Amino acid sequence: MEDRSIFEREMRQIQEIRDLDLEELQVEEVEESSSDDDDATVPAGSQSNVATMPDELTFNTTLASLHTYLGEVEDTHHRLSFLDVGAVHLLPLFYLEGVVLFPEATLPLRVIQPSFIAAIERALTQADRDAPLKIGVVRLFRGPANPRFRFSTTGTTAEIRQFRRLEDGSLNAVTRGQQRFHLKRCWIDAEGVPCGEVQIIHEDLPLRTPDDAFGKLPSSSYLGINSGTHPSEYPHVKLLASAGEDDGSDDHSEESFESALSLPERTLHHSLIGACYESDSKDGSTCSDDDELQCDSEINMDMLDHDGIASSVELKSKFVNASCHSERNLTSARQSCSSSFSLSQRRPADRHHGVSKAFWPYWVYRMYDSYSLAQRVAEMWKRIVGAPAMDDLLTKPDILSFQIASKIPVSEATRQELLDIDGVSYRLRREIEILECFDRIRCKICQTIIARRSDMLVMSADGPLAAYVNPYGCVHEIMTLCRTSGIALTGRPVTEYSWFPGYAWTIANCGACNTQMGWLFTATNKKLKPKLFWGIRSSQVADDLS
Template sequence: MDDDRISERERLQIEQIMELDLEELLVEEVDDLQDSDSDDLHANGHGYDGGGTSSRFTFNTCLASMHTYLGDVEDTHHRVAFLEGGAILNLPIFYLQGVVLFPEATLPLRVLETNFIAAVERALNQVDAPYTVGVVRAHMNPDNGRIKFATVGTTAEIRQYRRLEDGSLNVVTRGQQRFRLRRRWIDAEGVPCGEIQIIQEDLPLRTPRDACGNLAPYGGLHDRSLPYMPPSNDCSAKSGGSRDVDNDSEANSDESFEGSLSLTERRVHQFAISSTPGYNAIDESTSSDDEKSEVQFKRSHQDTDSVGSLHSEPENEDVRLENSPKSRMQSCKGKQPINYWGNNNINHLRKVPKAFWPSWVYRMYDSYCLAQRAADLWKQIVGAPSMEGLVKKPDLLSFYIASKIPVSESTRQELLEIDGISYRLRREIELLESVDRIRCRNCQTVIARRSDMLVMSSDGPLGAYVNPHGFVHEVMTLYRATGLVYRGPAVKEYSWFPGYAWTTINCATCETQMGWLFTATNKNLKPRLFWGIRSSQVSDNTH
């Protein structure tokens, strides 16, 4: 009997040793696959080349964006018209943890609870906004441990749905418009509802053509490199001569420019003129503000006339003779100063294009300039194909980058709440320039760098996916990650990426569930493996 017990104990020990050896072999195999595959992807621009895909990248990224794991879903063949900004209406509301939905982004849903099934049914049949639900981010308040709801969300149009035998629903939605949540309640059927107000989106800002003009702004009058002509009878003041400036645009006249300014801006504008070199105090006996402005204009625009003389030629011989050295000498001898500021010259100078601020100030808020800069930064990080189409639509580009940028969900909620395209783009540019490391939210362990991002879906490197239990996860895909350990066997069923098996991964330091490791089930599929990290587990600390 004892011998049987000993042999049984030995047999168990041998099996455990064999399991450990097998586990070590599996770890080594995964590491080898990761190293070789990372080199391939790194050498080929994260799975993309100039044509859009690498020769070593064989996965069809369109499959992930189709959410094939949901099975056959029927198209509703209904497209929601955009609601007018400021419109107020009631909608069924989905409160989702770990999700921030942006306009034009795809959101899959696995609806299991009775009240949410009723919410979808109501959305399909409502009159005001058919096929539309509201999506609001919900998160845990660390101070009191209670659920907190965001006040800004996005309407979602139901594009596809399928009713299963157990009564549950598979739904694919698409973000439409931002809204503010005015109030919320649960009706008699248990359906979460909310009164929302559609946010009026601004139009993309472009620097007006007549804002900067063709010449330097008023700030250029302070340039010491330009010739200076003090308004006096001294002979040195007459060396510049009078020149005509050709500009037929009345929109750039001095009256229209100053007339478009507020009282405060006009004062700053006039102060900028009066502070130019050579300015003399205005005679207090001047009868009106208009006359004072004209005197300021005459005295301060002598430098502008000098600028014009660098780009134009005298129109006739009389002007040439008038500006000749001999003519200037005769004028000095006769003590008769030449009148350089006749009425005609003043009228011409009033038409000179002027800018209140330097051109770089306008570019700071030019939506199209900001869109081009953001697109260039995004392409450097992701290596995605050309985004010229989105650059021409700065509003859509700002939402696209905000929905894909590798930052925490709280930062992405911040981007959703920013009103103004130029302000949102400026914040995204700041993030794209500063975001470098992807860290665990709990222990701040560095998981990856932004250069490790991998595009495994035609929707981009970050997308929303839903599991069989109805939990939606926003996942960023990486071709390289560190500080992670995987738990459990690889599972092929219900994979978000067809042809890949998934394994749960945890942070090696704090054991937080960070996402999944995806490994190819077909040896011809590239990449052989990649990582999916939940954005809800990513830290705000990006340095």
């Protein structure tokens, strides 16, 4: 039943494409922009190109994600399968310049090179073996000092979902990323097939705050909750109250906890708790963003293990040393704890938790709680990018981290960095940092600013950045923008092999260094909005996260 609905939806989308083809294909001339005209226009060869954000988007963004320019492709109808984690597998290898493939991301291929055709054929013929319909995809790049090509050590397996053999011997295929791997070694075998020995990476489970990290909750009056307030308005209270319920034993009581502490540890523990209560009793206490950053920076990353929890041995050493400078360190600790708790005055959800049984306050655990980070990054994505929404993946932080990484419109080097990161929490934290500081889009060669974050325009169901392949087999990951500056156009608009049905493309170069930055897409009929937009190659974008 589900397959039938998918088929019917695809048929409707194909009919929409045919309707677009029946429209008048006269490409509208792009005239010089005027202050009296709301529609942005760009003359060929212009150095200042601005397109006004449309009030209404009439283009069906699902059409671009179908890659209809590849023609009719047949489904492989193969059951989804995964390779054994930690095992070493031999796979046909694809090395692509300017492309970083993530799990769950789509990668279209136009295969015309004999070696890559042989790689696809081998993947198709070994469908009943250990790696059915699988290829390995790694990024090919040039080093900053060495112009020779190099392979990234982390790649992604891709399953062939659709393919089509053409009369000239070439192949069209649509693949989907599945599992990350470490590239052990690669070579070309006697049949001319690029091969790789890959080890599938074990993905860590998303981290949660330990249930026994906090004691019993204070009274509702201490939490600032009115007696008439419905519990559903404070989900953290219910969650952490269950973590602090008495199970009939004294193993987790405050007395047993303190009895296990040394004298210096107990002294600092009492001072921290006292400072927290003192801070909470203050009305209207606030903390600046600089104070918040200072609080976060006081956490020594070397003291946190992979679970985001401090080592007890290192903690003990830290607090024993602190006792030698008790007055100064205790004052600093009170200030740090006061700052962290005053943050809860601005963010009520942060303060609904019990007293920490460990030396670290609640916000430290929250820094590495995958589900809290997933909520934060999804909210940032909705505010900055908008589509596609990530709310459905809040219960799957690992998948959400890959989805964000595959769609975030930054350079390929930054996206490769995200692929290299092991650990869901660490990847989510890095994505939050990128979303916070990413603003300017620069030319990789001359550093000219060509656009800003606010210029992003989502023209595909895959998001503001997606992969497309041209007739010559080159895969390009492009970010779509509603406006640019410092871009010059070369040639006339072309309607053939357009990645966006109903739009013609024109080559766009950097006006300063003449590097090809991407393409200008202009509507071929008056019904489509936006009238024009830009596709900028991520491989030509500089790392600018300052």
